[in-house]
Amino acid sequence: MASSQVKLKLLIDTNSKKVLFAEAGKDFVDFLFYFLSLPVSTVVRIIKEKGDQVGCLNDLYNSLENLNEAYIQPSQNKTTLLHHESSLVRDSEFPLLLSGADQYSTTTTTTRNVYMCPAHRHNRKIRIVSRHVSDVPNFVCPHCKVPMSVAVPLVNSSPSFSVPANYNTGSSGATGEGGFVKGVVTYMVMDNLEVKPMSTTSSIAMLNEFNLQNVIALREKVVVLGVDEGLSLLKASMECKNVLTRVVFYGEY
Structure with missing residues (x-):
């Protein structure tokens, strides 16, 4: 099972109190791209377990969960919506496990x-x-x-999961890494979770884009993210565009 913690190196503008970007490895980027495979019902359920909600989707989820089977078409099963599964491999292949209990029906x-x-x-x-x-x-x-x-x-x-034919599980292929992206690269993750390979050129271009007037105000900060922060990142990604600032700088988790 992958580690349930990852490290990020943040570049912070202390004047504006904003995360400009994070230097991240393969493990964190795999986790972020994993968001794109999650069905809406799964997102609602795992955030609901934490005691939070995603707009009115919680109410929609609860209404189906509480709906009597007598109102469901004979050819349908509401479990297929309430417990829909990701098309990618599950938490055993990804860091920052999204749920310890109910994200999926795990088995030994x-x-x-x-x-x-x-x-x-x-x-x-x-x-x-x-x-x-x-x-x-x-x-x-x-x-x-x-x-x-x-x-x-x-x-x-x-x-307990299915794997697409073109997905690298680590058991074959040239790299044998598993996950989604290659691990020989350092990635730049922006505050809005935009991901790109990191290079000197991209870093300079990013600083120019922000039109920073005082480079002295820049600070590096290393943070460790765990399960709670992973859940908060998922929730924040559906609510705002300053995800890293909100979650790992202000500690909204």
Whole structure:
């Protein structure tokens, strides 16, 4: 499992009390890009666990969670919306774990089950064949219209997540790194979470862009981010454009 803490080196303008940018490694950039894979329901749920909310999305989430099954279409299952999963690998591959309990249904086993229609197993004589599987138990089979309740171990799968064909898990490829970006590069992360490879040229261009009048006011600060800060970064990224300043400079977590 990846470390649940990462270090950032911040460049701060003490006059304006603003983070200009952060020097970051692969681990932090992987974590930020991981935000883009998270379904809205997952974001709402994990922020809700912390006692916060994302606008009125919490109310929308709660309304579906509390809606009686009698009002749900027979071919639908509200669990698929409430517990939708990221298309990328989960917290075991990323630092700053987004939730210790409910982000996903974690397991200590090495087997992942998918679920098939019981007609596939029991009705061979009448040639009813269901070619559908679901990673959500009791999802209604679109062919047979019955709950898909037969658990079947998924072969050649990591414990609890699926990985796109073009995703580097670290088990193959030239770098063997895993994650999303390459680790041989130092990255510049702006206050609004814009990410770019760091270089002398990009640093000078950034300072010129801010039109700094007093270079003496610049200070470097090294901070360590953990799980709480990771959650705060996710929440702040949906609310403002000065994310680093708000979370790691003013400590709003």
